[in-house]
Amino acid sequence: xxxxxKIRKRGRPKTLDKDTLLNVAMFCYWKKGPGxxxxxxxxxxxxxxxxxxxxxxxxxxxxxxxxxxxxxHKIFEPILKMLESDRPFRNSLEDLMSFITNVDDCQDNxxxxxxxxxxxxxxxxxxETQIQINIAKRHALKKYENWIERSKEKxxxxxxxxxxxxxxxxxxxxxxxxxxxxxxxxxxxxxxILSMAFSVFLHE
Numbered sequence: 041x042x043x044x045x046k047i048r049k050r051g052r053p054k055t056l057d058k059d060t061l062l063n064v065a066m067f068c069y070w071k072k073g074p075g076x077x078x079x080x081x082x083x084x085x086x087x088x089x090x091x092x093x094x095x096x097x098x099x100x101x102x103x104x105x106x107x108x109x110x111x112x113h114k115i116f117e118p119i120l121k122m123l124e125s126d127r128p129f130r131n132s133l134e135d136l137m138s139f140i141t142n143v144d145d146c147q148d149n150x151x152x153x154x155x156x157x158x159x160x161x162x163x164x165x166x167x168e169t170q171i172q173i174n175i176a177k178r179h180a181l182k183k184y185e186n187w188i189e190r191s192k193e194k195x196x197x198x199x200x201x202x203x204x205x206x207x208x209x210x211x212x213x214x215x216x217x218x219x220x221x222x223x224x225x226x227x228x229x230x231x232x233i234l235s236m237a238f239s240v241f242l243h244e
Contacts, residue, residue, distance in 0.1 A: 058096060061086050062110045069107055070150035074169075075161050079103070101166025104158075108172045111154045112179075120180060123187040129196035130242060132187070137234050140217055143227035152222025156215050177211075184210045199241065206241075213237045 064086040068077050079100050083090050097103040122135050143151065158165065158173050165173070184207035191197035199206070217234045221227065 061088060061093070061096070062107055065103060066107045066111050066154065067150065069104065070111070070152075070154040070157070073161070074104060074154075074158050075164055099166075101168045104166065105168040105172045108155065108158060108169060108176065112176055116153070116155055116176070116180075120183040123183055129187075129191040129194075133238055133241065136214075137231055137238065140214060141221070141227040141231040141234065143221055151224065153215075153218040156218045157222065159215070160219070181207045181211055197241065210238075 065082050068082050068085060079090060079093065082103075083093055093103060097106055119136070119139060122139065123132060125132060127135070155173070155176055158169065159177065162170055162173050181204075185203045188197055188203040188206045192203065197206075213234060216237075217230050220230045220233070
C-alpha cells in the first residue's frame, strides 16, 4: 500500500554555516596560536555545537586543516601574488617588506602569520594539518623560486647562488619577521631588520 505521508529525514537539520565557522576559527587560531585554544572555545565563540563541528570537519585536525586552506586563499596567496608582477626585483622586494610589516595596532587584530605559527608548532598538530602545512610551504618556496628565476632572466638578480637557495633564504627571513611581529615587536623595527637581511640581494 502506497504511503502518501512524507517521510521525515532522520537527524538534526544542518544549520552550521561553514564559511562563518572557518573565519571564526581562523581568527581564534591566528590570534591565540593553534595550541592555545580548544575546540570547545571555538564552538562557544562561533555559537555552534561541538557535534555539528565534528560532523562537518571530522574533528579538530580536519577543522585546523580547513582553516589553514582558508587562510592560504584569503590572506597568504595575495602576498605571493605580489611577486608575479612585472615590477623590478628591487621594487617587488620593497613591496613585500612593506606589506609584511604594515601592522595594524588594534589589539583585537591577530599579529604575525597563522601559517608561520602552525609551522612553529607543527610537530604537535594533527596529521592532516601537518600535510597541509608542508603543501603550503612548498607552494610558497616555488613562488619565491619562480620570482628569482624571472628576475635572473631580466638581469635584476646577479648573485651566483641557486634560485632554490635564494627561495629558502627569503622564506626564512619572512618567517622570522612574522614571528617577531607575532611577539609584539614594532613593524618599523622589524622592517629595518628585514631590510638588512635582504640587502645581500641588492649589492651591485
